[in-house]
Amino acid sequence: PALRVAVLGVGMMGQDHARRLASVINRAELVAVSDVDAARTDAVAAEFGVRAIHDPMAAVADPEVDALVIATPGFTHEELVLAALAAGKPVLCEKPLTTSPESSRRIVEAEAALGRQLVQVGFMRRFDAEYVQLRGLIASAELGRPLFLHCVHRNASTPPNFNSAMLVLDSVVHEVDIVRYLTGEEIVAVRVLAPRSTSAAPEGLLDPQFVILETESGILVDVEIFVNTTIGYEVRTELVAERGTARTGLGVGMVTQTTAGWGGRIPADFKERFESAYDVQVQRWVDAVRAGTIDGPGVWDGYAAAAVCAAGVRAQQTGERVEIALGARPA
Numbered sequence: 463p464a465l466r467v468a469v470l471g472v473g474m475m476g477q478d479h480a481r482r483l484a485s486v487i488n489r490a491e492l493v494a495v496s497d498v499d500a501a502r503t504d505a506v507a508a509e510f511g512v513r514a515i516h517d518p519m520a521a522v523a524d525p526e527v528d529a530l531v532i533a534t535p536g537f538t539h540e541e542l543v544l545a546a547l548a549a550g551k552p553v554l555c556e557k558p559l560t561t562s563p564e565s566s567r568r569i570v571e572a573e574a575a576l577g578r579q580l581v582q583v584g585f586m587r588r589f590d591a592e593y594v595q596l597r598g599l600i601a602s603a604e605l606g607r608p609l610f611l612h613c614v615h616r617n618a619s620t621p622p623n624f625n626s627a628m629l630v631l632d633s634v635v636h637e638v639d640i641v642r643y644l645t646g647e648e649i650v651a652v653r654v655l656a657p658r659s660t661s662a663a664p665e666g667l668l669d670p671q672f673v674i675l676e677t678e679s680g681i682l683v684d685v686e687i688f689v690n691t692t693i694g695y696e697v698r699t700e701l702v703a704e705r706g707t708a709r710t711g712l713g714v715g716m717v718t719q720t721t722a723g724w725g726g727r728i729p730a731d732f733k734e735r736f737e738s739a740y741d742v743q744v745q746r747w748v749d750a751v752r753a754g755t756i757d758g759p760g761v762w763d764g765y766a767a768a769a770v771c772a773a774g775v776r777a778q779q780t781g782e783r784v785e786i787a788l789g790a791r792p793a
């Protein structure tokens with residue numbers, strides 16, 4: 463049976479997760495949404511044809527909800543996650559886990575007391591193929607030991623009420639997690655410098671900032687966090703190791719620079735190269751089939767390809783120019 467999931471908090475991120483659960487993810491079913499804004503809860507519930515539960519605590523307790531995605535504001539996470547733990551329900555909690563180390567620690571203790579892991583935090587960069595590759599490169603020690611990680615994290619603009627602390631708490635938190643993931647080390651120290659602020663920043667917001675992290679073995683990480691670039695979403699990371707460098711986030715997969723020159727990985731096969739395309743294809747096919755149709759190339763496309771290919775084989779064999787006539791296409 464499908465995992466019955468409720469999404470708590472249906473602002474921008476929660477709505478995106480609701481959509482994903484309702485239409486992208488297999489073996490899971492979006493069954494309910496919940497938000498303190500009752501009108502919004504009702505609207506999103508209606509959009510996806512699921513239950514609206516106005517009290518998030520009631521959603522946690524609901525016997526027809528197996529698991530929870532928590533996408534409410536950070537300050538509500540502690541109470542909700544603890545309630546989920548008490549109810550024994552798995553949680554995917556958006557970052558940050560909570561807004562203070564003390565409250566996060568309480569969750570750590572509560573889960574430890576339970577004796578099983580029920581909470582995953584939404585640090586989605588760990589599922590990004592380029593970061594996975596970069597982690598493998600570091601682990602292989604092929605380029606020697608890591609020395610620096612240069613990180614660029616840019617957003618076009620900030621939502622209302624975004625303050626200077628949030629550049630670290632809300633934004634650089636991603637680099638914090640990904641550095642721990644990439645290096646397998648804890649971060650032992652942090653410094654922040656800032657140039658003058660961009661004139662595009664709202665009054666009083668310190669933006670950009672330069673955050674320097676040190677890991678336990680002595681890797682230095684600099685993060686340029688710049689959240690009012692007016693341009694778009696840019697997240698790049700460059701590893702500098704003893705015998706080479708590697709960059710991610712260029713939109714072309716990871717690029718390395720070594721004595722051999724610069725280069726990227728060539729996918730091993732179609733499954734690797736088109737992995738996400740296959741996912742989308744099959745999911746859209748499933749959805750269309752359930753609606754009694756298809757959503758992609760049909761038999762006419764199959765026929766045309768076969769016709770062209772057969773002509774191609776003849777051309778190979780004869781050395782001639784072979785024309786293709788498909789004939790009329792049925793209505």
Ligand code: ISE
Nearest residue numbers: 615616617632633634636689
């Ligand atoms: C936001 O909450 C995110 O998680 C984004 O990934 C980040 O780029 C942005 O700065 C945060 O506010």
